[in-house]
Amino acid sequence: MQNNWHQLLQFDQQHIWHPYAKSPSATPAIGVQKTKGSIITLANNQELVDGMSSWWACIHGYNHPTIQQAMHEQIEQMPHIMFGGLTHQPAIELAKRLIKLTPSGLDKVFFSDSGSVAVEVAIKMALQYWISLKKPQKKQLLMVKNGYHGDTFATMAICDPDNGMHAIFNNPLIQHHFASAPQMGFDLASDDRDINDFKALLSQHHQSIAAVVIEPIVQGAGGMRFYRPDYLAQINQLCQSYNVLLIVDEIATGFGRTGKLFACEWADITPDILCLGKALTGGNLTLAATLATSKISEAISQGNPGLLMHGPTFMANPLACATAIASIDLLLASPWKQNIQQIERHLKQALLPLNGLTGIKEARVLGAIGVIELDRADLGETIQAQAVQQGVWLRPFGSLIYTMPAYNIPQLQLQQLTDGMITAVKAALSD
Ligand SMILES: *Cc1c(COP(=O)(O)O)cnc(C)c1O
Numbered sequence: 001m002q003n004n005w006h007q008l009l010q011f012d013q014q015h016i017w018h019p020y021a022k023s024p025s026a027t028p029a030i031g032v033q034k035t036k037g038s039i040i041t042l043a044n045n046q047e048l049v050d051g052m053s054s055w056w057a058c059i060h061g062y063n064h065p066t067i068q069q070a071m072h073e074q075i076e077q078m079p080h081i082m083f084g085g086l087t088h089q090p091a092i093e094l095a096k097r098l099i100k101l102t103p104s105g106l107d108k109v110f111f112s113d114s115g116s117v118a119v120e121v122a123i124k125m126a127l128q129y130w131i132s133l134k135k136p137q138k139k140q141l142l143m144v145k146n147g148y149h150g151d152t153f154a155t156m157a158i159c160d161p162d163n164g165m166h167a168i169f170n171n172p173l174i175q176h177h178f179a180s181a182p183q184m185g186f187d188l189a190s191d192d193r194d195i196n197d198f199k200a201l202l203s204q205h206h207q208s209i210a211a212v213v214i215e216p217i218v219q220g221a222g223g224m225r226f227y228r229p230d231y232l233a234q235i236n237q238l239c240q241s242y243n244v245l246l247i248v249d250e251i252a253t254g255f256g257r258t259g260k261l262f263a264c265e266w267a268d269i270t271p272d273i274l275c276l277g278k279a280l281t282g283g284n285l286t287l288a289a290t291l292a293t294s295k296i297s298e299a300i301s302q303g304n305p306g307l308l309m310h311g312p313t314f315m316a317n318p319l320a321c322a323t324a325i326a327s328i329d330l331l332l333a334s335p336w337k338q339n340i341q342q343i344e345r346h347l348k349q350a351l352l353p354l355n356g357l358t359g360i361k362e363a364r365v366l367g368a369i370g371v372i373e374l375d376r377a378d379l380g381e382t383i384q385a386q387a388v389q390q391g392v393w394l395r396p397f398g399s400l401i402y403t404m405p406a407y408n409i410p411q412l413q414l415q416q417l418t419d420g421m422i423t424a425v426k427a428a429l430s431d
Pocket residue numbers: 114115116117119148149150151215220221249250251252277278
């Protein structure tokens with residue numbers, strides 16, 4: 001490694017916070033020189049096969065030439081302009097695509113800069129909706145446990161109350177309702193008992209509940225759990241019969257990851273409000289969107305003050321919007337469904353045989369998501385280091401060792417990825 005890198009990493013370790021980390025940190029972050037496709041080249045020139053898609057986002061791999069071309073063109077034309085009172089083609093063309101591709105009825109688009117903010121805006125829309133309809137008492141939210149919706153204050157308050165940040169920030173957080181999480185298993189037979197807790201909470205508190213917020217089919221950072229589509233359909237049904245809005249958080253699942261373009265499609269539902277982020281730009285720039293039905297926008301417009309009360313400085317950044325358009329067009333022009341089915345078949349073949357081994361709680365796969373859940377929660381760092389030795393980039397958390405590769409990862413690299421993952425897990429378990 002160059003001398004220069006040594007100093008850079010030392011500075012990083014002393015002065016820069018990384019996600020959920022100490023500063024100064026005990027272990028240095030790993031320096032990265034460059035990326036290409038599903039390969040990450042480290043500062044020491046080692047190449048890693050990427051198993052994370054930079055947290056669900058880089059669905060086409062890194063530095064995709066088509067997306068880079070679109071980014072270059074937009075940089076030449078207009079990288080940024082304020083969105084207050086002004087508009088531009090990238091925002092309009094992107095909104096058209098999102099309205100067309102998401103479940104029908106979602107035809108109002110709010111652009112923001114990160115997933116957490118997209119959820120904040122969704123909550124604000126729901127609260128303003130009820131304020132406009134003169135039911136301001138409807139201001140609480142109902143979630144299922146094991147959810148994750150972001151790191152800002154409103155979103156922290158709706159993450160899982162046990163594995164989220166409630167214990168630390170309890171006082172400033174608004175108290176909401178949490179129903180038991182759905183039983184784990186995408187293919188489980190439907191079981192009406194599963195919904196009972198949710199139903200009971202809704203029937204008891206619906207008069208003070210503005211909206212239900214849920215991740216469809218896959219609960220991501222709250223446990224990497226997969227649940228049955230009919231549970232989501234039941235939730236949708238119950239929201240309608242109790243006059244409570246449904247906010248679906250597709251920030252992790254959107255743009256094909258589960259095998260459908262949007263995970264809502266598994267249950268054939270249209271929520272009142274939908275949140276998108278992560279893979280929206282193919283992981284190239286930060287951008288998020290909150291979509292709503294006209295029912296929501298019209299009610300807000302007719303209320304007081306009649307305006308949706310949000311407006312980020314970098315709202316609908318043209319460069320990010322142009323990047324998102326290129327990513328979506330690239331996705332739709334690719335055989336993405338077959339690619340994801342192929343990844344799913346491979347992940348199942350490679351990971352499911354781990355079920356039954358000592359130390360493995362469960363290995364599970366859905367779409368292009370593979371999860372190995374261990375009995376122990378203290379092996380993540382060891383497994384990450386072992387995986388790097390195997391030439392693979394993983395970012396375990398707690399007992400969860402998981403991968404969500406780019407949809408176009410070459411078969412050989414996918415094989416290296418699962419081989420490295422399994423070797424790392426087995427090595428850590430046998431130590
Ligand atoms: C990542 C994520 C968020 C938060 O998005 P950020 O861009 O990190 O703020 C919200 N909801 C879900 C389901 C996510 O996976």
